[in-house]
Amino acid sequence: MLTLVPEWAYQYGEFWRAIRIRNLWLIRLRYFAVVMLFAFVVSGDLLFNFQLTFSQITSLIIISFVILLYNILLHTTRKYVGCEPGKFNSLHLSLIQMGLDLISLMFVVYYTGLIESPLHLFFIFHMIIGSLILPGSIVYFIAGIVSITFGLLAMLQRYDIVERHFINGLYTNVRPQTLTYDILFIIVFTFMLFVSVYIAEKITRQLYKREQQLRSTLEKLNEAEIAKQKYIMGVVHEVKTPVAATHSILDLVLQKFVGPIDSEVERKLHRAKLRTEETISLLNDILRISKLKLLDVRSTEEIDIKQFLESLIDKQMEYAKTKSITLELVDKRNQNRKIRSDAVLLELAVSNLLTNAIKYVKQNGIIEIVIDDNNEMLSLEFCDNGIGIPKESLPKIFNQFYRASNIDKAKYEGTGMGLAIVKEIVEMFGGEISVISPSRLGTENNPGTAFKISLQYRFKSNKYDIFEVNNEEYLSNKNSF
Amino acid sequence: MALIAIIDDDPDILDASSLVLKSKGYDVMTANNPNDGYKIVKEKKPDLIILDVMMDEPDDGFYLAQKFRKEGIKIPILMYTSVSKAIGLDFGKSEMVPVDDFVEKPISPEELIQKVEKLMNIKEAK
Secondary structure, eight states: OOOOOOGGGTTOHHHHHHHHHHHHHHHHHHHHHHHHHHHHHHHHHHTSOOOOOHHHHHHHHHHHHHHHHHHHHHHHHGGGOBOOTTSSBHHHHHHHHHHHHHHHHHHHHHHTTGGGOGGGGHHHHHHHHHHHHSOHHHHHHHHHHHHHHHHHHHHHHHTTSSOOOOOGGGOSSOOOOOHHHHHHHHHHHHHHHHHHHHHHHHHHHHHHHHHHHHHHHHHHHHHHHHHHHHHHHHHHHHHHHHHHHHHHHHHHHHTTSSOOOOHHHHHHHHHHHHHHHHHHHHHHHHHHHHHHHHTOOOOOEEEOHHHHHHHHHHHHHHHHHTTTOEEEEEEOOSSOOOEEEOHHHHHHHHHHHHHHHHHTSOTTOEEEEEEEEETTEEEEEEEEOSSOOOTTTGGGTTSBTOOOTTOOTTTSOOOSOHHHHHHHHHHHTTOEEEEESSOTTOOSSOOOOEEEEEEESBOOGGGGOOSOOOHHHHHHOTTOO | OOEEEEEOSOHHHHHHHHHHHHHTTOEEEEESSHHHHHHHHHHHOOSEEEEESOSSSTTHHHHHHHHHHHTTOOOOEEEEESSTTTTTOOBOSOSSSOOSEEEESSOOHHHHHHHHHHHHHHHHHO
16 A cells, blocks of 8 residues: 655654644535536626536536535545554545546636636645645656646647637637647646645645654653653652651650650650651652642643533544444533633543543443533533442542442453542642432443533642642651651 | 561661560561562461562562462551652552551551551451
């Protein structure tokens, strides 16, 4: 299979996303093109006295229908085309689209006068579009084919081997151009095609590459930050161990496990113990901050929660389809207010709940996501009719490493960390999470589960302090050693 | 009297814990690495194991606990943790962490004694 993927784009999600978006954009644009072509023929014939012949009108209308037809076909098959470099992917779809478009356009241009046709400018447009999506060599090749076909047709027309079509109404007299004009036209036309490809291709590649560089730099920075925080946590832990041991030994002595001590010595030892407590409390703070940095709230942004959920559902749709699940998004809000949050963390939390729902719902199950607002909070409910959660497991499901007792561990993969993370994140944004099982969608055999999270529209940074280190509690425990 | 095995790579923690437990009349044996710890548990079949969560490698304690459970050793395990609470981890009893209770360092003698007695009582009740 023809590999259309540039080397740097193999593992590059952004590239594929861009290609898919451009494909869809082209498909939408093509509907518009069909309408325009149809309008061109009809209005030209009725309003502007194009004096089109019967064969021109029928040909052009047939071409519009053919374009419409293959566009509908492309539109419906588009979503099944993946992004794997080795297989038939979105780029192949782009190439097919371009080929079909150029053939259609060649016919349209031919039936409207070829060299005389004002529509030949659309070839340049196609070259630019092609360069945005496909590798340069292929677009150059296509430009070559278009130039040759165009030139050949022009020559064949000149010597009356192929029938000529003109928009008769556009010209006062049909000019039999000189051969030099035709040749000049073809040369300029070819030149224009190649120059357009060259420039568009160059700019696009540069943009892609720059974007990729930016991204990899950002990734490296983030990795460095994570490595730093892990290093800090390691060091702090190493330091904390002997300090904790010192504390224990002092405590042993102070609690006279090793024998009686002088009251002055006891006072000094007590001071020493206090200082170790101080150190431990400081180390705990550092650990807490590092942990928070690892779960960095990098950037908060305005998020339209409905769009956000729709795109998430879109991402999970493939997975949901494998089980023929009905996924519904219900918006019950009174006002459409945006929420300020960290998109990455919010996605982590929400997609966790969504994948959980899909994972634990049976074939043909139902999942309902409800957006609601009350008391200055935004609430999201993830309701399903899955296997549900036994009553005795409910209080524990947010604990790390915990997995409910009714989960068949061989059947459903998981670490038991998901809900703990969801809870952490939701609380990070000043929200709450609750769970109900059986849910309102549940039946006797499929009790179902409903998770509800509430989020503040504006989360305040002082809510950062979510990792409860009970220093006070620990320090007030006078007898700790 | 009940026998308790303490496995921790920090000699001072071993010393301190032993002292506290011996003062309550327990028999104590110690090991300062997972291998020796495994051996003494297999040989002497203690009534309770106290295990440090991190020894040479992070998670050493978890692996050892899992190893005991896999081999059908059902002796209650009390685990010493150091950073878990500080970084917001709250271990519950689970398959991954098959231990019966946790003690966060620094360890208070009261808490240690109380948790040891609790586990012993459960064991006797069985």
